[in-house]
Amino acid sequence: MTTPVLDLQSVAFAYPDGHQALFGVDLHVHRGERVAVLGPNGAGKTTLVLHLNGILLPGRGTVSVSGLPVVKENLAEIRRRVGIVFQDPDDQLFMGSVREDVAFGPRNLGIRGAELDRRVMSALDMVGMADFADRPPHHLSFGQRRRVAVATVLVMEPEIIVLDEPSSNLDPASRRELADVLTALDVTLMMVTHDLPYALQLCPRAVVLSDGIVAAQGRTLDILTDDALMKSHRLELPYGFDPHTC
Amino acid sequence: MGAPHGHRLHFQGHSPVHQAPAHLKIAFLVSFMLVVVATPVPWLAAFAAYAAVLAVLVALSGVPALYLARRLVIETPVLAFAVLLPFIATGPTVDLLGLSLSRPGLVAGGGLVVKATLGVLASLLLAATTEPRDLLAGLERLRVPSQLVQIMGFMVRYLDVVSDELRRMKTARESRGFTARDPRHWPVIGRSAGALFIRSFERGERVHLAMISRGYDGTVRR
Numbered sequence: 034m035t036t037p038v039l040d041l042q043s044v045a046f047a048y049p050d051g052h053q054a055l056f057g058v059d060l061h062v063h064r065g066e067r068v069a070v071l072g073p074n075g076a077g078k079t080t081l082v083l084h085l086n087g088i089l090l091p092g093r094g095t096v097s098v099s100g101l102p103v104v105k106e107n108l109a110e111i112r113r114r115v116g117i118v119f120q121d122p123d124d125q126l127f128m129g130s131v132r133e134d135v136a137f138g139p140r141n142l143g144i145r146g147a148e149l150d151r152r153v154m155s156a157l158d159m160v161g162m163a164d165f166a167d168r169p170p171h172h173l174s175f176g177q178r179r180r181v182a183v184a185t186v187l188v189m190e191p192e193i194i195v196l197d198e199p200s201s202n203l204d205p206a207s208r209r210e211l212a213d214v215l216t217a218l219d220v221t222l223m224m225v226t227h228d229l230p231y232a233l234q235l236c237p238r239a240v241v242l243s244d245g246i247v248a249a250q251g252r253t254l255d256i257l258t259d260d261a262l263m264k265s266h267r268l269e270l271p272y273g274f275d276p277h278t279c
Numbered sequence: 280m281g282a283p284h285g286h287r288l289h290f291q292g293h294s295p296v297h298q299a300p301a302h303l304k305i306a307f308l309v310s311f312m313l314v315v316v317a318t319p320v321p322w323l324a325a326f327a328a329y330a331a332v333l334a335v336l337v338a339l340s341g342v343p344a345l346y347l348a349r350r351l352v353i354e355t356p357v358l359a360f361a362v363l364l365p366f367i368a369t370g371p372t373v374d375l376l377g378l379s380l381s382r383p384g385l386v387a388g389g390g391l392v393v394k395a396t397l398g399v400l401a402s403l404l405l406a407a408t409t410e411p412r413d414l415l416a417g418l419e420r421l422r423v424p425s426q427l428v429q430i431m432g433f434m435v436r437y438l439d440v441v442s443d444e445l446r447r448m449k450t451a452r453e454s455r456g457f458t459a460r461d462p463r464h465w466p467v468i469g470r471s472a473g474a475l476f477i478r479s480f481e482r483g484e485r486v487h488l489a490m491i492s493r494g495y496d497g498t499v500r501r
Contacts, residue, residue, distance in 0.1 A: 083488075086492055088488055088491065088492065109494060109496075112491070112492055112493065112494050113494065116492075117489075117492045119485065119488070119489050119492075121485065123437075123440050123482075124482060124485040124486050124488075124489050125486075125489045127433060127436055127437075127486050127489070127490065128432070128436070129411075129412045129415070129432060129435065129436065130412070137490075137493055137495075138493035138494055141493060141494030141495055141496065142494055169412075169436075170436070171436065171439045171440065185493065186493075189493065189494075
C-alpha cells in the first residue's frame with residue numbers, strides 16, 4: 034500500500050494539568066479518502082486535531098503526514114500539508130479583508146505577486162466567494178465566513194483538509210452550500226463532527242473516538258446502524274433520521 | 280446576520296478630505312495637535328485661527344457639524360475636570376456669581392477646554408473621513424513599528440466581535456431581570472467585564488493557534 038497521508042501510531046497525550054486526553058490512537062488516512070471522526074464531547078477529538086499539524090506534540094507515539102514525521106524541524110512543511118479549518122470562523126479570519134486573509138498562509142510560504150493573486154482567487158472561486166474578496170470578514174454572514182475559512186486553507190494546496198465541526202451554527206441552507214463546496218473538492222478530507230447525517234452524506238468512512246482511543250472504524254453507514262456501538266459511545270442520530278433511507 | 284457596514288465613526292463621502300492620502304492626514308493631525316497644545320493659553324487669536332482651519336476642513340469634508348458635535352460627548356470627563364480646576368486651584372481669586380474662583384484655575388480650565396475640543400474635533404474628523412483600513416496603511420507608511428500596526432489591525436477586526444459579545448451578555452443579564460440602576464449593581468457589571476476579558480483572552484489564543492496553523496512565525500508579511 035502507498036504511504037498514508039495521515040499516519041498516527043499509538044498517539045498518547047496528557048495536558049500539563051495532568052488531564053490525559055489521548056490514550057494511544059492509531060489512525061491511517063489514505064489519499065483521496067474522506068473520513069469522519071465521531072465521538073461524544075470530551076472524547077479527545079479537538080486534542081487529536083491539534084496533533085495533526087504539530088500544535089500539540091504527542092507525549093508518546095508518532096504522527097506523520099505523507100511520510101514526514103511531525104516534529105519541530107518539519108513544522109513549516111507540515112502546516113502547509115495539513116490545513117485545519119477551526120470551528121469558529123471569527124478565530125480563523127483575522128485580517129482586514131477576505132483577500133488579505135486568504136493570502137495570509139501563502140505569504141508565509143513566501144509566495145508573492147501574480148502567483149499569489151492567482152492562488153487566492155482560485156481558492157475563493159472554489160468556495161464560491163470570489164465576489165467578496167475585498168469585503169472585511171466581519172461583514173459576511175456566518176455561512177460565508179465559514180466558506181472563506183475553508184478557502185484560507187485550500188489556498189495552501191494542502192494534502193489533507195481537517196474540519197472541526199464544519200456544520201456547527203449553520204442554517205440548513207448554509208449547511209447544504211458548504212456540503213456542495215466540500216463534495217466538489219478533490220482533496221483528502223477529515224472532519225470531526227457531531228452531525229451524523231452530515232458525516233454520512235460527506236464521508237464514506239468513519240472513526241469513532243471515545244475516551245481517548247479509536248473505539249471503532251469502518252463504513253459510516255455500518256457504524257451509524259450499529260445500535261449497540263452507537264449507544265455505548267453516546268452517539269445518537271437526530272429524531273426521525275434513518276440512515277437506511279438515505 | 281452580519282454586522283453593520285462601515286465603522287461607527289466613519290462618515291461615507293468622496294470629498295477632498297476623504298480622498299487625501301491617510302498618512303498625510305495622520306501627519307497633519309499629529310502636528311496640528313502638537314501646535315495646539317504648545318500654544319500659550321492667552322494667545323486667543325491663534326486659537327481662533329486653529330478653529331477656523333478646522334471649520335474650513337469640516338466644511339470641505341461635507342461631514343455634518345451635528346454628526347461631529349454628538350461624538351464630542353467623549354470629551355465629557357475632560358470637561359468635568361476643567362470645571363473643577365477653578366475651585367481647587369490656588370492663587371489670586373475672582374468673584375463670579377457669588378463664588379470665589381481661582382484666577383489661574385479659570386485660565387487653565389478654559390485653556391484645557393479649548394485645546395481638548397480642538398484636538399478631539401480634529402481626531403473625529405480624521406476618523407470620519409478615513410476608513411480604518413486606510414488608517415492602518417497610513418500608519419505603516421509613516422513607519423510606525425509593524426507590531427503596533429498589527430495590534431491595531433486586530434483591534435479593528437475584533438472590535439465588532441467583542442462588542443457583540445458584550446451586547447449578548449447584557450441581553451442575557453437583562454433577560455433574567457437585571458438592570459444596573461445603582462452602585463449596588465456594579466459588582467455584577469464588574470464580573471461581566473471579567474468574563475468578557477477571559478473570553479477575549481481565550482479568543483486571542485485561538486486566533487494565535489489558527490495563525491500558526493497557517494505558517495505564521497511572528498511577522499506578518501506584505
